[in-house]
Amino acid sequence: MLDTFEILTTSGVVLWSRTYAPVNPSVINNFISDVFIEEKGAVAGARNSQPAASNPLYKADQHTLKWTFVKELGVIFVAVYRSLLHLSWIDKLVDNLKTIFIDLYGDQLKKPNTTIVECRKFDEYFDQQYRELESSGSLNTARPAAIAFLSEENAIQDDTGDEPPLPPGLKHRGKAQNNSQERPSTAESTPNTSRPSTPSGNHLVVAKGGPMGKMSRRARKIKNNSAPVSSGDEAPARKTKKAPKKGRKWDADGFADEEDDSLQLDYSAVHNTLTSDSEIDVVARSTAGEGVDSSSWGTKTSKGQFVLKDLDDEVHSILESAEAKNASKTETKGGLVGSGLSTISSLFRNVVGGKTLTKEDLDKAMKGMEDHLLRKNVAREAAIRLCEGVEKELLGVKTGSFESIDARIAKAMEASLTKMLTPTSSLDLLREIDSVIKPPATSMRKPRPYVISIVGVNGVGKSTNLSKICYFLLQNKYKVLIAAGDTFRSGAVEQLKVHVRNLKELTEREGGRVEIFEKGYGGDAATVAKDAVREAANEGFDVVLIDTAGRRHNDQRLMSSLEKFAKFAQPDKILMVGEALVGTDSVAQARNFNSSFGPGRTLDGFIISKCDTVGDMVGTLVSIVHATNVPVLFVGVGQHYSDIRNFSVKWAVEKLLSNS
Amino acid sequence: MEVLKQFLEYLLTPSTEVFIIGALIIFLLPVIVHFYIVQTTPYTSLPSILLVGPPAAGKTSLLTLLERGDSAAATHTSQIPQSVELTVSDDHGATTFREAARIDAPGSHRKFLLVDTPGHGKLRNQHAMTHIASNTLRGIVYMVDAASLDDGLADAASFLYDVLLALQKRTGAGKTSKAPTAIHVLIAANKLDLFTALPASLVRSNLEAELGRIRQSRSKGLLDSGVGVDDIGSEEQDDWLGQYGSEKFSFGQMREFDIEVDVIGGSVLDGKVDKWWDWISDRI
Numbered sequence: 001m002l003d004t005f006e007i008l009t010t011s012g013v014v015l016w017s018r019t020y021a022p023v024n025p026s027v028i029n030n031f032i033s034d035v036f037i038e039e040k041g042a043v044a045g046a047r048n049s050q051p052a053a054s055n056p057l058y059k060a061d062q063h064t065l066k067w068t069f070v071k072e073l074g075v076i077f078v079a080v081y082r083s084l085l086h087l088s089w090i091d092k093l094v095d096n097l098k099t100i101f102i103d104l105y106g107d108q109l110k111k112p113n114t115t116i117v118e119c120r121k122f123d124e125y126f127d128q129q130y131r132e133l134e135s136s137g138s139l140n141t142a143r144p145a146a147i148a149f150l151s152e153e154n155a156i157q158d159d160t161g162d163e164p165p166l167p168p169g170l171k172h173r174g175k176a177q178n179n180s181q182e183r184p185s186t187a188e189s190t191p192n193t194s195r196p197s198t199p200s201g202n203h204l205v206v207a208k209g210g211p212m213g214k215m216s217r218r219a220r221k222i223k224n225n226s227a228p229v230s231s232g233d234e235a236p237a238r239k240t241k242k243a244p245k246k247g248r249k250w251d252a253d254g255f256a257d258e259e260d261d262s263l264q265l266d267y268s269a270v271h272n273t274l275t276s277d278s279e280i281d282v283v284a285r286s287t288a289g290e291g292v293d294s295s296s297w298g299t300k301t302s303k304g305q306f307v308l309k310d311l312d313d314e315v316h317s318i319l320e321s322a323e324a325k326n327a328s329k330t331e332t333k334g335g336l337v338g339s340g341l342s343t344i345s346s347l348f349r350n351v352v353g354g355k356t357l358t359k360e361d362l363d364k365a366m367k368g369m370e371d372h373l374l375r376k377n378v379a380r381e382a383a384i385r386l387c388e389g390v391e392k393e394l395l396g397v398k399t400g401s402f403e404s405i406d407a408r409i410a411k412a413m414e415a416s417l418t419k420m421l422t423p424t425s426s427l428d429l430l431r432e433i434d435s436v437i438k439p440p441a442t443s444m445r446k447p448r449p450y451v452i453s454i455v456g457v458n459g460v461g462k463s464t465n466l467s468k469i470c471y472f473l474l475q476n477k478y479k480v481l482i483a484a485g486d487t488f489r490s491g492a493v494e495q496l497k498v499h500v501r502n503l504k505e506l507t508e509r510e511g512g513r514v515e516i517f518e519k520g521y522g523g524d525a526a527t528v529a530k531d532a533v534r535e536a537a538n539e540g541f542d543v544v545l546i547d548t549a550g551r552r553h554n555d556q557r558l559m560s561s562l563e564k565f566a567k568f569a570q571p572d573k574i575l576m577v578g579e580a581l582v583g584t585d586s587v588a589q590a591r592n593f594n595s596s597f598g599p600g601r602t603l604d605g606f607i608i609s610k611c612d613t614v615g616d617m618v619g620t621l622v623s624i625v626h627a628t629n630v631p632v633l634f635v636g637v638g639q640h641y642s643d644i645r646n647f648s649v650k651w652a653v654e655k656l657l658s659n660s
Numbered sequence: 661m662e663v664l665k666q667f668l669e670y671l672l673t674p675s676t677e678v679f680i681i682g683a684l685i686i687f688l689l690p691v692i693v694h695f696y697i698v699q700t701t702p703y704t705s706l707p708s709i710l711l712v713g714p715p716a717a718g719k720t721s722l723l724t725l726l727e728r729g730d731s732a733a734a735t736h737t738s739q740i741p742q743s744v745e746l747t748v749s750d751d752h753g754a755t756t757f758r759e760a761a762r763i764d765a766p767g768s769h770r771k772f773l774l775v776d777t778p779g780h781g782k783l784r785n786q787h788a789m790t791h792i793a794s795n796t797l798r799g800i801v802y803m804v805d806a807a808s809l810d811d812g813l814a815d816a817a818s819f820l821y822d823v824l825l826a827l828q829k830r831t832g833a834g835k836t837s838k839a840p841t842a843i844h845v846l847i848a849a850n851k852l853d854l855f856t857a858l859p860a861s862l863v864r865s866n867l868e869a870e871l872g873r874i875r876q877s878r879s880k881g882l883l884d885s886g887v888g889v890d891d892i893g894s895e896e897q898d899d900w901l902g903q904y905g906s907e908k909f910s911f912g913q914m915r916e917f918d919i920e921v922d923v924i925g926g927s928v929l930d931g932k933v934d935k936w937w938d939w940i941s942d943r944i
Contacts, residue, residue, distance in 0.1 A: 011776065012720040012738030025736065029716070032737040037780050074740065113745040113773065115724055115733070415786070424781040426818060430877040476880050634882070646882045 001134075002087065003063065003080045005126070007101060010036075010074035013115045016101075016122050023080050027060045031067070031078070034058070038424065038629060059083060066090045068098050072396055073109045077101070089133040096133070099322045100125050100315060128315055355399050357408070359391075365405050366391050369413060376656050378619030379584040382626035389416055414653055417622065421649045423631030427605065430476060436572065437542045449536040451544045453485070453529065453569060454607075455562065456577035457589055458550030461609040461636065463492070465577050466547050467499040469634070471641035473543055474503060474512030481541040483532030484518040485525040485565075486549040493518050496547060506641065515541075525549060525561065529569035546571065553592040563598040573604045575633065578624055580614045590624040605633035608647075612637045616655045621647075708743070708773040708796050709940055712788045712823060713803035714816045715779035718850040721928045722803065723776045726937070729758045732928050738778040741787050747771050748941040772798070772944045781815075785822060792826050792843075799844050799943035800827075801936065806849040806857040806925065809866060817870035820847075821878075824871075824914065824921075825901050831917040844920040846939050853927040860925035864911070867923075872909035875901050 006017040006028065035058060058065040064083045069076050077098050079090050101122065102109075108117045346355060355361070366387050373383040390412045399408045432450070439445040452469070456462045466482070473480050482500060486492035500516045507514070517532040529546045536544045546569060551558035566574065576593050578586055594603045606624055614620075621632055632647040671678060711719045715737065725732035727744050747769035773796075777787040791797060802823065804816045827843055849863040858866070879900060902913035911921035926933045 006736075008736055009742075010739040011742030012735045012778075013724055013742070014734040014736065017734065025734075029737045032739065033780055036739055037737070037778075037782055113743055115727060115742060115744060418786055419782055422782045422785065425815065426781065428814075428818070428874070428877055428881065430881055431814065431873070434877075472882060644882060 001081065001085070003082065005079050008076050008078070009115070010076065011115065015075070015117045016119050018126055023063060027063055027065070027080065028078060030060060031058050031065050066094050068094050070098065070102060073102065073106060075109060089136065093129060093133050096129050096319055097126060100129070100318050103318045103322060125315060128312060357394050357397050357399065357405065359395065361405055362391050362394060365409050369409055373619065373656070376619040377583055377614065377617040379587045379623035381587055382623045385626060386413065386416060386622070410657060414657060417653045417656060418649055421621065421625055421632070421652055427631070427633060433478065433543060449533065449541050449544050451533055451546065451569060451571040452573045452575060453546035453548060453571040454575050454577060455548050455593060456550060457553055460550070460577045460579045462550060462577050463495055463499065463547055465607050465609055465636055465644065466545050467503060468636065468641055468644040470514060470545055471503055471506065472644065474507040474514055475510055477511050478542040479513040479540065480543045480545060481532060481536045482514065482516050483529055483544060483546045484516060485529050485546045487519065487521050487523045487525055487528060488549040492549070493520065503641070526565040526568040529565060533569060553589045559592060559596045562596045566597040566601050575605050575607050576603050577607045577609055578620060580608050580611045580618060580620045582620060584623070586620045586623045587627040590627040594628045594630060603628065603630045605631055607634045607636065608632055609636035611635045616658055618652055618655050621652050622656065705796060706745070706771055706773045707798045707944055708775050708794070709798055709943065710788070710791050710800045711774060711776045711803065712784065712800060712819070713779055714805070714812055714819055717779060717803040717805045718928045719776050719779060719803050722933065723774055725928055725931065725933065726774060731931070737780060738776065739783065741775055741777045743773045743775040745771055746774050748944050770944055784819065788823060789826055792823070792830065797843055798841070799846065799940065801846045801848050801940070803848045803850050804863065805851050806863050807851040807854040809858055809863060813866060813870050817867055818874055820867065821871055821874050821901060824919070827919050828901060828914070828917045842918040844922070844943065846936065847921065847923040848936050849923060849925040850928055852925045852932070853930045860923045863925070864923040868910050871901065875909055
C-alpha cells in the first residue's frame, strides 16, 4: 500500500507527513532536484496545479512517486508507494488532499517570514480520504483504465492504465462492457452525447450491479464529482426534454382543452428520472451542491470536533466547492463602468508597478522575448521552453514598484537562463586531474593517467581545441600524451604532429612534456585509444588527450563506433566540441552525441568553439544545454593556443539579453 | 449631449471652484501616489543573517529549530530561499533560543530575519550572492556537514571560497572611504552527534588546507570568458583570497578585510546550537 505521503514547501520544510513504511529521504530529495531544479526529462518542469494524473510519474529504484504542485503557495504533495503495486486511486487521493489542504490552511501558507503551519488536524482528513478511496479503489481497480478508454481511446498507454493494452478482439468487448458499467457516472459528464435511448436497458445494467452497484452512493458521488459543471448543465437539458409537445385534449364540446398540462405523454422522461439510479444521484447531488452554498458546513467546522459522518460531509463539501470555484472561474466580470475602471487602473499600474500579471499581459511581451532569443541564435525549441517556463513563473505575480512588464520578464529570463546554464557541480579541471594522478593516501586508489577525449562533427575545431587544452595543461607542468584517434581523414595525424611540435617549442622552458601516440591511418580508433592509455600509464604521463575523427551526428554507421570507443578507452571526460556558428542543428547534434556512448555514459561537457566570430549571438550555448543538461566547460575565443576560456554564466547571460 | 456641453463649458471657464478643485488635484495627487507606493512596498529594513552551505548540511533544519524552539522539522531539498523572523533579547531576558522562540518571552527584543538559501549547485550562487550584496546583512552562517566532510570537502570549500571572495571584494568595492559594515562568518560544523563527525578544530584545518589548494589551482586556471585582454592583471579580476602571495591560507588572513571567521561545532538534531545562537545574537 502507500508507503508515505508528504506535504512540503518549496523552501524544503515538511509541513505534514504520514509514513506507513520508512522511505529513505534521498528518494524525495532526488525527486525534487531532478524534477524541479534540474528539469530532467522532456516533460519535466513544475506545472502548476495540474492534477496528479497529468504529472509524469517519477520512479526511484523501488518506489514510484505521484505528485502535484501548487505554485502560488509553493506546496508540493508527494505520495510514495512501491512500484510493484498498482494503486489506481493514488491520483485521486493526491488531488483531493491537495484541495482539502489548500482550503483549510491556504491562508496560513501565505504568511510571510514563517515556516510554521498548524495542521495537526489534517490527520483526520487524511484518514478519512485514505479509507474512503482505498475501499472504493480495491472494489473497482479497473475503473481508471476504463475512464482512460472512454476519454481518450487512442492514448492507450496512459500512465495510470494498469492494464496492459488488450488484444484487438478483446478490446472491443472490454470497452463495451466498461462502457455500460461506466454509464451512470460518465453519462453525466457528457450531457451532449446521446442519453441511452432505452432507459430500461440502462437501468438493467445498473440493477445487475457491476462493481458500481455495490459501492455506497457516497463513494460513487466522490467518483462522480469530477464533473461538477455538467450537473448544472444537466437540469436545463432535462427541462427542454420535458417541455416539447403538449398533448391536445378534446373536451366534450369539441374544443381543444389547452389548460390541462398536468398529464404528459412523454412517460419515458419521468420514468427515466425516477427510476434510473443515476438520475436520482444527479438530483441529490445538485441539491447537495446548493446546500454547500448556504454555508451549512461552515458551522460544522467552527465547532472544531467531528464525528466521522460530519467529517465526511465536510470533506465532500470542500471538494465540491473547490470544483464549483473552478467552474465559475471562467465567468467574466460584467459592467461597462467596471471594465473601464479596471482598464484605467491597469494602465496606471503599468507605470507605477504592482500590477498582477495575466496571460494577456504576458503574451505579447513573451512573443517579443522569444523573437529576441531567436535573433540570438537560440534554437526555437529551446526558446519556446524558456519562454514557457518564464510565463508559467510569472503568471499571477505582482510587478514591483515602477517596474514595467518587460523589465520583469527580462529579470525572470535572466534568472532562468542562469539556472539553466549553471552546472550542478562546478568543475575545476586541474584539481580533478590532481586527484586522479596523485590520489590521497587514504583513498586506496592507484595513480593512473587522466583521460580526456574529444568528439564532434566535422570541422568544428576538435584538433585545435585539443591543442589549446594541451597548451593549458603544459603550462601547469603536466606530462601530456596526445593520441591520434582520427585514423580516417588524410593529414589528420600530420596536423597533430605539427601542433605537438609547436607546443614543444612553446613550452620548452616551462617544463611540460608532450608526445604524440599514433598508429597511422586505417586502424581502429578504439584500439588506438586503448593502447595510448596503456602506453601513458607505462611511460608516466599525467594526461592523455584523445582526438577522434569528425562524424556526422545523424549517420548511424559512424556514430555506433563511439560506444566501443567509450568502452575501450574509459575516458574520465568526454568533451564535445560544438560551433557557436551552427543554428538549430546544435540541438540534434548534442542529443545524438550525448546518447551515442551506450547506456550509463553521457557527455561530460561541451567546448563551444568560434565564439569570437558570432558577437552577441551565443544562442548555441543555450540550445545544447537545453538539449542535454550537460554543462559547457570551455569556450574558444580566438586563434591562438591561449585563446580558450572557462565558461562564465554571467558573461553568457549578459550577451544573450543585451539589446544590440 | 447638452448637459455634457454645459459641463465642459463650466469646467473651462475660470472660476473660483474650478481653481480650487484643480489646485487640490494638483497638490494632492502626488501625495496620494506617494502613500500608495509606500504602502505597497514591504518594510524591509530588518537586519538579516544569511544561512548558506552545501546541500544536505542542515540549513533548513537549523532554521526550523530556531523558529520552533523545541525541535527541528523534517526537511527536504530547498528550491527557494526562505526567511524567518526571529527575536533576540536585549537584556538577557531570554538567554537561549528556546525562550526567545516563545511568544511571551521576558525582556525586550530586537527582531531580525534569518534567511535560508538553497544549497543545490544550480541555485546557491545566485541566491547567496544577491543576499551578500544587500546592506542589511549582519552575518553569514556557513553550515557544513562535519560527518561527511571527507567526501564533500571539495564542494564545501569551493562554495566557501566563493562566499569569502564575494565578501572580500565587497570590502574593497565601496564608493566612499567609509568601510561597509563588517560581515563576519560563522562556520557551523553540524551533525556532531554522529560518530564519524570531525571536531570543529579539524573542520577548520581541513577547510583551510582545501581553500589554499583551491586558491592555488584557480590562480593557475583558465581565465573566465568575457575577460578582455585589458582586464588581465587588473585589481578587479584578482581572485586571490586572503593575503596576496602567502604560502598557506588561514582564516586569520581574512581579518585584513574586516572578516572574522569562527568555526563552532554543534548539532541540530540534538538541539546543541546554543553557541551558534550566541554568535548570532552578538551580530544583531
